[in-house]
Amino acid sequence: MKFRAKITGKGCLELFIHVSCTVARLAKVCVLRVRPDSLCFSPAGFHGLREAGLWCEAGLWCEVRRGAFQQFRMEGVSEDLDEIHLELTAEHLSRAARSAAGASFLKLQLTHRRRPCLTVAVELASSLGRARSVVHELPVQVLPRGAWRACLPPSLRAADASIYLPRWRTLRSIVERMANVGDHVLVEANLRGRMTLSMETEVVSIKSYFKNLGNPPESAGAPPNGDLESMVQVRVDNRKLLQFLEGQQINPTMALCNIWDNSLLQLVLVQEDVSLQYFIPAL
Amino acid sequence: MAAMLKCVMSGSQVKVFGKAVQALSRISDELWLDPSKKGLALRCVNSSRSAYGCVLFSPVFFQHYQWSDLVKMSENELDTTLNLKCKLGMKSILPIFRCLNSLERNIEKCKIFTRSDKCKVVIQFFYRHGIKRTHNICFQESQPLQVIFDKNVCTNTLMIQPRLLADAIVLFTSSQEEVTLAVTPLNFCLKSSNEESVDLSNAVYSEMFVASDEFDFFQIGMDTEITFCFKELKGILTFSEATHAPISIYFDFPGKPLALSIDDMLVEANFILATLADEPSRASSPQSLCLSQKRKRSDLIKKKAGKNVTSQALECISRKAAPRRLYPKETLTNISALENCGSPAMKRVNGDVSEVSENSVSNTEEVPGSLCLRKFSCMFFGAVSSDQQEHFNHPFDSLARASDSEEDMNNGSFSIF
Numbered sequence: 125m126k127f128r129a130k131i132t133g134k135g136c137l138e139l140f141i142h143v144s145c146t147v148a149r150l151a152k153v154c155v156l157r158v159r160p161d162s163l164c165f166s167p168a169g170f171h172g173l174r175e176a177g178l179w180c181e182a183g184l185w186c187e188v189r190r191g192a193f194q195q196f197r198m199e200g201v202s203e204d205l206d207e208i209h210l211e212l213t214a215e216h217l218s219r220a221a222r223s224a225a226g227a228s229f230l231k232l233q234l235t236h237r238r239r240p241c242l243t244v245a246v247e248l249a250s251s252l253g254r255a256r257s258v259v260h261e262l263p264v265q266v267l268p269r270g271a272w273r274a275c276l277p278p279s280l281r282a283a284d285a286s287i288y289l290p291r292w293r294t295l296r297s298i299v300e301r302m303a304n305v306g307d308h309v310l311v312e313a314n315l316r317g318r319m320t321l322s323m324e325t326e327v328v329s330i331k332s333y334f335k336n337l338g339n340p341p342e343s344a345g346a347p348p349n350g351d352l353e354s355m356v357q358v359r360v361d362n363r364k365l366l367q368f369l370e371g372q373q374i375n376p377t378m379a380l381c382n383i384w385d386n387s388l389l390q391l392v393l394v395q396e397d398v399s400l401q402y403f404i405p406a407l
Numbered sequence: 408m409a410a411m412l413k414c415v416m417s418g419s420q421v422k423v424f425g426k427a428v429q430a431l432s433r434i435s436d437e438l439w440l441d442p443s444k445k446g447l448a449l450r451c452v453n454s455s456r457s458a459y460g461c462v463l464f465s466p467v468f469f470q471h472y473q474w475s476d477l478v479k480m481s482e483n484e485l486d487t488t489l490n491l492k493c494k495l496g497m498k499s500i501l502p503i504f505r506c507l508n509s510l511e512r513n514i515e516k517c518k519i520f521t522r523s524d525k526c527k528v529v530i531q532f533f534y535r536h537g538i539k540r541t542h543n544i545c546f547q548e549s550q551p552l553q554v555i556f557d558k559n560v561c562t563n564t565l566m567i568q569p570r571l572l573a574d575a576i577v578l579f580t581s582s583q584e585e586v587t588l589a590v591t592p593l594n595f596c597l598k599s600s601n602e603e604s605v606d607l608s609n610a611v612y613s614e615m616f617v618a619s620d621e622f623d624f625f626q627i628g629m630d631t632e633i634t635f636c637f638k639e640l641k642g643i644l645t646f647s648e649a650t651h652a653p654i655s656i657y658f659d660f661p662g663k664p665l666a667l668s669i670d671d672m673l674v675e676a677n678f679i680l681a682t683l684a685d686e687p688s689r690a691s692s693p694q695s696l697c698l699s700q701k702r703k704r705s706d707l708i709k710k711k712a713g714k715n716v717t718s719q720a721l722e723c724i725s726r727k728a729a730p731r732r733l734y735p736k737e738t739l740t741n742i743s744a745l746e747n748c749g750s751p752a753m754k755r756v757n758g759d760v761s762e763v764s765e766n767s768v769s770n771t772e773e774v775p776g777s778l779c780l781r782k783f784s785c786m787f788f789g790a791v792s793s794d795q796q797e798h799f800n801h802p803f804d805s806l807a808r809a810s811d812s813e814e815d816m817n818n819g820s821f822s823i824f
Contacts, residue, residue: 216611223578241612256621258578261612 125208125266127158127234130195137230139398141221142374143186146400148218149367150184155267156217156242158198158208158234163188166277168211182364182404185277192397194229201269208234209267212242220244220260228255240264277401283382283390285356287313288338292379296369298332302362305330308407309362312355313383315339320355323362340380356385360404365389368402410491410523412442415471415516421532422511423674425504426649427462430676432497433642434460439551440493440521440528442474450551457681458639459554462646468673470516477523491523494549503530503542521546554679556666561657562628563590569647569654571621576644578613579637585683588658588665589632593619600634600683623653633661634683643667643678650674661685 131140147154147165157164165186190196200206224230224246231245241261248256289295302309302323312320317338322331374395382390386406393400416424427449431438435451435458442448446465452458466472477489504510510517514532521528532540558564575597579586585600598614619625647654652671658664662684669676 213609220611220613256615256617258615259613260578263609263611 125201125234126197126199127208127232128195128197129163129193129232130229131192131231132194132229134226135396136192136194137224137227139192139374139395140188140230141218141224143188143398143400144214144218144221146368147184147186148214149370150182150402151214153211154214154217156210156212156264158200158210160198160200160206161190165214180405182361182402183277184368184400184402186398186400189397189399205269207272209272210234210240210242210264211267212262212264216260216262217242217244220246220262223258223260224248234264235261237261240266277403280384280388284385285313285315285383286340287315287317287319287381287383288340289379289381289391290319290334290337292369292374292376296366299362299366299369302330303366307362308359309365310357310359311381311383311389312357313381314355315352318355356383358383358386358389358406360389361407364404368404409525410477410489411473411475411521412440412447412491412493413471413473413518413520414442414447414469415518416469417516418511418514420468420470421504421514421517422507423468423649424464424517425507425510426646427464427674427676428497428500428504430642430646431460431462432501433645434458434639434678436497438495438497438500439549440491440495440546441551442491444474447472447474448551450553452552453639457636459552459679460642460677461554462674462676464674465672489523490551491521492548492550493521493523493528493546494551495528495544495546499544500530503544523548554677556657556664556677556679558655558657558666558668561666562659563631563657564624564626565590565595565622565656566624566653567622567656569644571617572640572644572647572654575615576637576640578615584636584638585634586637587632587634589630590627591630592627595619595622595625624655631658631660633658633665635665635680639678639680640667643669643676646676658682 131137143165151167153168155166155168157166165184165188167183167185198206198208200208221230221244224244226248228247228249231243233243233245235241235243240263242264244260244262246258246260248258298321299309302321305328306323306325308323310320310322312322317336319334319337320331321334323329368391374393376393376395378392378394380392382388382392384390388406389404391400391402391404428438431449431451434453436454437451439450440447441450444466446463446468448461448463450459450461452460474491476491479489510532514534516533518531518533519528520531527543527545530542530544534540578597579599587598587600589596589598595617596614597617599610599612643654647669650669650671652669655668655670657666657668661682663682665680665682667678667680
C-alpha cells in the first residue's frame with residue numbers, strides 16, 4: 125500500500141484546508157478513502173441509515189479529485205482492490221492543514237514508523253527566502269476490507285426537488301440569525317426556482333423568500349403530485365445547517381440542494397476539483 | 408517608617424505593565440511586587456517550581472518612581488534591611504488590567520502605592536474629567552524569590568522575532584505538555600517530545616525546522632536537545648506583544664534551566680523554565696519512563712524535614728527567609744509530608760531525598776548520581792533561615808540559587824533576575 129500526493133498553488137491549498145476544516149467541524153473521526161483518481165472523506169462508523177431508509181444522523185462526504193494535486197500516486201491493497209481506507213481523527217488533519225496557510229506546498233504520504241501514519245509535510249516560504257519546513261505525523265488506522273462498505277455514501281432515489289442555492293454569504297447570515305432565535309428551520313423549494321427558509325417560535329416567526337434561483341437541468345426530481353409550483357419541504361436542525369455553511373470564504377462554482385419531502389435535505393457544493401455533500405435528516 | 412513603593416505611569420506605560428501581569432498570570436496564580444533601586448520587579452513562580460517569571464521595570468520606565476526599604480536597627484549592630492514583602496493573588500490583580508487598549512486610550516495617569524505596614528496595595532486610574540477609579544488589594548506578606556542565572560556562560564544563545572515563536576506555538580496542540588528543542592550549529596528544530604509513550608497514544612507528532620538565518624542571532628556551542636513545558640512559552644509571547652524587542656533564548660545541556668528574555672532598555676522580562684534532565688539509560692521500559700515523568704512533575708523543593716544541620720554546602724545559601732504559605736499552619740517542614748501522599752513514585756522520591764540528605768551531612772561532595780539525573784533540576788529554593796528548620800539538599804543539582812544580598816556573589820558576572 126502506497127500513497128503520495130502533493131498540493132501546490134494558493135487556490136488548491138486553500139481549498140484543501142477548507143475541506144479538512146469542514147470535515148473536522150462535522151465529524152470527530154473520519155475515514156479517508158484513497159482511490160486511484162481521488163481522495164474521499166466520509167464519516168466513520170456512519171449508521172445514518174435505519175431500516176426503511178430513514179436517516180437519523182447528518183453526514184458529510186467530500187471528494188477531492190486528482191486534478192487538485194500536482195502529484196498523486198497510490199497503490200491500493202491489491203490490484204483488484206485498488207483503494208486504501210484509513211481512519212483518523214479529523215481534527216488532527218485540519219490542524220496540520222491549517223499550518224499550511226500560505227505555504228509553498230503540502231505533501232501527504234502514508235508512512236509507517238512505529239505505527240501507520242499519514243505524514244503531512246508543509247514547506248513555508250520565509251521572508252528571507254529560506255524555506256521553513258513543518259512535519260506532522262498523524263496516527264491512522266488502516267481499515268480492513270470488511271469495513272469498506274460503510275464508507276460509501278448511500279444510494280438514494282431521485283430527490284423530490286432540486287434547486288440552486290442563493291448566494292453563500294446571504295444564506296449563511298440568514299441561517300445565523302435564525303439560529304439565534306430557534307433550533308429548527310423549515311427549508312422549502314419548488315422546481316420553479318423558489319426557495320423559502322422559515323422558522324417559528326411562540327413569540328416570533330421569520331421567513332425568507334428567494335426567487336429566480338434556477339433549477340439544475342438534469343434534476344430528475346418530480347414532485348409528488350406533479351405540480352412544479354408546489355413546494356417540497358423538510359424541517360432540519362438549524363445548528364447542523366449552520367455548521368456546514370460556516371467556515372472560510374469560498375466561492376463555489378456550483379451550490380445546490382436536494383430535498384426529499386419531509387425526510388432529507390442534501391446540500392451539494394462543487395468548486396473546481398472538490399465536491400462536498402452534506403445530508404441532514406428531517407426532524 | 409516602613410518599606411514602601413509609589414509609582415506613577417501614563418496610559419501607554421500601563422499597557423506594558425498590564426501585559427506583564429497577563430504574561431505572568433500564565434505561570435502562576437500569585438505575584439510578588441518587589442521594588443528596589445533597580446526598579447519595580449514583578450515576580451512569580453509556578454506551583455511545581457519548574458517555571459519562574461520576572462519582569463523588571465526600570466525607574467526610568469515610570470513617570471515617577473519612589474521606593475524605600477525599612478532599616479531595622481538591632482542591638483547587636485546587625486542592621487537588617489526589610490524589603491517590601493508583598494504577594495498578590497492573580498485573581499485580584501488580573502481583572503484590574505483588562506481591556507488594556509481602552510486603558511491606554513482613556514487614562515491620563517495610573518498610581519500604584521503600597522506600604523509594608525498597611526496591608527493593601529492601592530491602584531488608582533485617573534481618567535479625564537476628574538474621574539478616578541481606585542482598587543485596594545490586600546496583599547500577603549511573603550518574601551519574593553529570586554533566581555540567579557548566568558546568561559553569559561550559556562553555550563547556546565538564540566535571538567528570535569516573536570513571530571517565529573508564535574508560529575511554533577500554533578503547531579502544537581494544547582494537550583501536548585512538552586516540546587523538545589533540538590539545535591545544531593546550522594539548524595533549529597522544535598518538535599513534540601519523545602518522552603510520552605507515543606506508540607500508545609493517539610497524539611500527533613509534529614516538528615518544525617527553521618534555518619539559522621531566520622534568527623537575529625544564532626550561536627550554538629554544541630548540539631543540544633532539551634525538553635521543557637510548552638505552555639509556559641505562551642506567557643512570554645503575551646509579553647512580547649507589548650514591546651517590539653526580539654526574544655533571546657539561553658540554554659545549555661538537558662537539565663539546566665532555559666531562559667527566555669526580552670530586554671528593551673526600560674523593561675527586562677525573564678522567564679526561566681526547568682528542562683528535563685537526561686535519562687541515564689534511554690532504553691528504559693515505558694514503566695520507568697512514566698516514573699521519571701512523575702518525578703519531574705513533582706519538582707520538589709528539595710529539603711529534608713527535621714534535623715538541624717549546618718554543612719559547608721548550605722552556607723552559600725543566603726539567609727533569606729523561606730516564603731510563607733497561604734495557610735500558616737502548613738509550614739515548609741510539612742511539605743514533604745504533603746508530597747508523600749499521592750503516587751508511590753512521589754513517596755519513593757522523598758525516600759531518596761532523605762537518604763541523600765543523610766549522606767550529605769557527612770560528606771558534602773557525595774553525588775547521588777541517579778537521583779539528580781532523573782529530575783528537572785530544581786532551579787531555586789528559598790534559603791535556610793535560622794528560625795525555621797528546613798534544610799536543603801545539595802545545591803550541586805540546583806543550577807541557580809536564591810539570594811537577596813550582593814555579598815553572596817563572589818564574582819559580579821552572575822546576574823540576578
